[in-house]
Amino acid sequence: MNHLTSACIDLLKEIRVKTPLIHNITNYVTVNDCANAILAIGASPIMADDIGEVEEIVSISSALVINIGTLNQQTITSMIAAGKKANELHIPVVLDPVGAGASSLRNKTTQEILSQVKIDVIRGNLSEISFVAGLKSSTKGVDTAEEDEKNDAVDIAKLIANKYTCVVGITGEVDVISDGIRVAKISNGNKLLSKVTGTGCMTSSLVGSFCGVTKDYYTAAVVGIATMGIAGEIAFLKAGAAGTGSFHIGIIDALSNMDGILFKERAKIDETQY
């Protein structure tokens, strides 16, 4: 077991002891799954998006997750206000630029958030992160466009991590996480994860949950992303044959049963230098 995997296991234990409160400003499609994923891994979710309360809510939270999946004029204002408040109080902020590249509003909003709020972790698929990188991206809705696969995820992750002094997590067949210097690759997961809506959103909420218990956001991103990959593998074994409905429930089941032993058995985290 490498050092990084060992650090992940420590965080898995710590989160169930500390149950950090995680503030989510997120979309109405996958919000229930995000809340249940946060509870399953041992943290405590609060969803609040009205401008009249987001600053106060983030102030009592251990991390903020901003997800632009069904953004609108009201929630964009709240995202920025909550993000600024989080910055002021040194509360970590995770950004999930869902569908970045699919519309000018999503592009503009992503850039606006990045220019006004110090983001600690950005998590998205290769299409979304390529857009954030300013590379030509052809997002197909909220999923990764095939031609983006050619881009080198490691280079893009490092580029963005350095540009915004943050951690970048690009999820895909192999997940790539970088803080600009270190690069981790995770080979966990299952293809069926792309057939359930919200597995990306849940991953971002898990990353946010772990950011609530450590200042080492790189390891928080690694454990959050690896945990979802492992949950996908376990869910596939138990429920994949039944169909995507049972697989979906199996993901939450697996998250709620996640512990150091399971993680150690299954984690495929590689941190050679790239």
Added chain:
Amino acid sequence: MNHLTSACIDLLKEIRVKTPLIHNITNYVTVNDCANAILAIGASPIMADDIGEVEEIVSISSALVINIGTLNQQTITSMIAAGKKANELHIPVVLDPVGAGASSLRNKTTQEILSQVKIDVIRGNLSEISFVAGLKSSTKGVDTAEEDEKNDAVDIAKLIANKYTCVVGITGEVDVISDGIRVAKISNGNKLLSKVTGTGCMTSSLVGSFCGVTKDYYTAAVVGIATMGIAGEIAFLKAGAAGTGSFHIGIIDALSNMDGILFKERAKIDETQY
């Protein structure tokens, strides 16, 4: 196997190859199920309702589904703008007038959409469609009122189909689909479908999904509606005894496993002339 059933089976294959992007402006009650149903049948969902992006989102989509389940002033504007853009680009539009007849706002909105947007398929229960037909309707919330059962679904479907030059799908114990000339009746389904919220909404999203791969919206409506009926039967066999929670998950499971063989075995589609 009749010609219509055979055409449905072709679409079932085609959708998994083409994975069309389906734009949904829908309610926040059943949106997660709609997204998962769309994924399960082989298409790709995108939910977006802000006026700042709906025209752009619909432009990259293969179909638009408008569902007024939890309509509000903001989303109504977006529904009409997206619908007009879809018309301009010859992208098919499906309307689900959830709860039409239950409030003046829903009535007015349904009429406003129908007057400003060319709708390709309207799908609802008998109460909702009776209202759209201008017949006296006593909608009880979002479910079919008993007295509406007396109305002849075939006549109403034809009436509306001719009035709006569209396809009409009335779902109930026997589903009726008409393009004004042809009439199909589907005898699939299970009573428990009315005990899970969103089975109607999911059906509309499935119809929209199939509209994304063919210009034959009549067949798209038939296969979308039949698919949900068959999924309900399979879910009932596997999970009906456990309760409505497991049955709910079983619907998504069945949709994700749906193929030509299953469809051929179970479809009860009748297209004699009425």
Added chain:
Amino acid sequence: MNHLTSACIDLLKEIRVKTPLIHNITNYVTVNDCANAILAIGASPIMADDIGEVEEIVSISSALVINIGTLNQQTITSMIAAGKKANELHIPVVLDPVGAGASSLRNKTTQEILSQVKIDVIRGNLSEISFVAGLKSSTKGVDTAEEDEKNDAVDIAKLIANKYTCVVGITGEVDVISDGIRVAKISNGNKLLSKVTGTGCMTSSLVGSFCGVTKDYYTAAVVGIATMGIAGEIAFLKAGAAGTGSFHIGIIDALSNMDGILFKERAKIDETQY
């Protein structure tokens, strides 16, 4: 079997015969579960929050449930308008002050609703109800803060019940329900209920459902709360070992199978005088 348990069993039968329409103005996190819980117990849900229709929708409903879980400026206005209309028509109103104490907006809104709308049942956890009581409360997000456990739930329930001439339901390890004179304690439930989001919201929607078939709101609150506790126990036996995803589905399963026999077997309702 005591008299109160027997009265609960009568309501369990009655709700499946009458299928009352229950209007919910609620949050987008747990709304799907609330709708499915209402259907599972035998009532019929309608979710509507636009100011343009809430008064009309509540007018055709048998009860209104107001849940401030993801309140915003628009929905607050709708909550109050719908509540006033319900009062005018003698339709019962249930309030779930989700996260009261966590932000000024939630505090202010709770007080505003209580001052402008006659509430028939307030249901919350001890932190939320302590705040409503004006006692020093340290809400940790939307869950009960540990130090609140010291407060005596019975005293607080009675205090609030008398102050607002309503029924108060405080859910926790032991649930306490009071109308200011009578006090019932329910010892059903399972710890895992706190690991699934929305079990509190569902409980409020169940209480609202039973308020739709009786003017005895005290018994309605008791049966609604006891039903969720029993469902939690059954779900734990059937699915607890699998994880919180399966447990979540098991709750809806158990609600849909709930009847007088199951209720009689499991209900632990104590109504000695306190």
